[in-house]
Amino acid sequence: MNVQIVIDSASDLPKSILEDYQLESVPLIVHLDDQDYLDGETIEPKMVYDAMREGKSPKTAQATPESFYNVFKKHAEQGKAIIYLAFSSELSGTYQSAVIAKDQVLEELPEADIYCIDTRAASLGCGLIAYHAAQLAQDNADVQDILDLANHYVNNMEHIFTVDDLEYLQRGGRVSKAQAFVGSLLKIKPLLHVDDGKLVPLEKIRGSKKVLRRMVDVMKERGEDFQNQTIAITHGDDEENASKLKNLIQEELSPKDVIIHTIGSAIGAHAGPGTIALFFLNKVKK
Template structure:
């Protein structure tokens, strides 16, 4: 029986990807205007960004335990292998909830072939890990091979990104009020990355003009084997800059493919409009 891949909506993959590789998806929840929405299903990222531009502060919450329990139980009863590849445990409680429900379901079905992996990745960086696993699953690979490959890609996935306004990260508890205020005042644009699943500032750039050039330089310093890689770019409703970044990368590194997607509602609610994120491997593509 083929292995099924489960991801959550923080992977920022498109419906096309889910359909092409038969990936199952669970949604994080977005809270806006006193209503609850399912990320990737019942709210568009654009509507979240427009609300933020109007000064609203959307909130998010993790996937519910009951959602995982229902899915895991159905796979346990069918004895079908399922690998849930999760959003970074440092940025959401969704992985921990999935792990807890895996253990609960296995109390009743001890031999259930259910596996939960923490990628420590986010957005399309996480999405690329899911896609690699799903490609293997589609080609008939076994559980061990898929877990090994997903773990490798997650471990070596670089996240280099910038936000248009530090205020959004402050509201989400990611930077201090002082940093947000000083950054906005001085027009400082931060370059951040993800280290062991956590958001970590890397550099500060004064003004926007040098930003994309510096991001490409960091890619060259940290990455390798670009010709064999699928590079990921995600953006907070700024397709123009995302495509500009993609053009520079194509010209300089000629990668195998570049996937461009909008940062989804759940991550976008914290990063804000104007976010640009770049994802690539710092080791050879496998």
């Protein structure tokens, strides 16, 4: 390949896709029980979710400039153009780490061709963008063609998700303690989305049975041309509900393909077990 696609571990892509498309992933850091782990490498999501169920509060840190520097320099020395598709800069400083590393590499290798793109996306929202970019890269497409496709996906990627317990979002400062307490009492399931890289509440739904149905309805309202789309579903150690959502979507919208995967340790440390997230392209803005 003439172009190397680089991602970070918050993209939550399955390892099979990373291997098939030669994607390189830079890990975020997860801190649990006084130890630091590399997301996607030295810690499994199940470990994080079980710890959260026990009342523990794992912390995360952005990927380091050094980790990006090593990856960027390696591929630049091989003469490849590099496109890094970053976890939303509104949710992590990882994008800024990559920009620092890019500048360091360019000081040493001024001819290096490195692009850092803030996808304003998270989990498989970011992962889908990288997946499609990597498909083009594997076909030896031009850098500009890959950048154009990636930016199209960046501008039109929808995230619709719900969490099982508002307490997890409260720990991360996404909702107040009062909101979390009242929500738990009333069995309210929040429906959220990502708007310009930020987590934004969308609706409050009473009862978990209704929330999957509403996710599909919102998908119908916001998206189109699903028969030609690869959509994605991620879950916080909740394969049962993720499969139910997949079945509803396949029955009603017949997407081209569905990628379903566990939310990784870094994002899972904030969203918590029981999170269900849905990613698709919205109606293209004219």
